[in-house]
Structure formats: C-alpha cells, structure tokens
Amino acid sequence: MSKQSMREEAERLIRETMEKKNIVIKQGNTRIEAICGKCGAPNRVQAAKGEVRVKFVCKQCGHKQETL
Ligand SMILES: [Zn+2]
Structure with a gap:
C-alpha cells in the first residue's frame, strides 16, 4: 500500500x-x-431529546406511570 x-x-x-x-x-x-x-424499583427509560415526562411501565410491578 502506498503512502x-x-x-x-x-x-x-x-x-x-x-x-x-x-x-x-x-x-x-x-x-x-x-x-x-x-414499588421503588429503578427503571431505565428511553426518552427523546428535550422530553421530560415519559410514560413507562415498571419492569418490577407493571405499574404504568410517567417520569417526573
Ligand atoms: Zn414498580
């Protein structure tokens, strides 16, 4: 290969x-x-840029909620 x-x-x-x-x-x-x-379990939630309130379902107890 050449330089x-x-x-x-x-x-x-x-x-x-x-x-x-x-x-x-x-x-x-x-x-x-x-x-x-x-239940207080930590959940990793994917959020689009600038989005603060993201709906998610707790992986531990299945409780539907939004991030604060
Ligand atoms: Zn939970």
Whole structure:
C-alpha cells in the first residue's frame, strides 16, 4: 500500500467515525433513571431529546406511570 492510499484510507475512517457520531447526536435519545412510584424499583427509560415526562411501565410491578 502506498503512502497516498494509506492517507486516504485514514481520512475515510475518520470521516466515517464523524458521520456515525453525527447520527447519534441527531437521534439525541437520553436514558432516564426513573424510580417507580409504587414499588421503588429503578427503571431505565428511553426518552427523546428535550422530553421530560415519559410514560413507562415498571419492569418490577407493571405499574404504568410517567417520569417526573
Ligand atoms: Zn414498580
């Protein structure tokens, strides 16, 4: 492999990594650690960016609720 093609390969990898990062930022999903109001079990809840109140069902007792 020549120096030229090696440099191109490295640049391509960097570009791909940057693009992947951009996709992650665009999705902007955050994980909220929500405590169940009924049994107190911690629940991981996926939330869209800027969303505060997310409906979820407690994995422990099945209680339907919203994150605070
Ligand atoms: Zn619960």
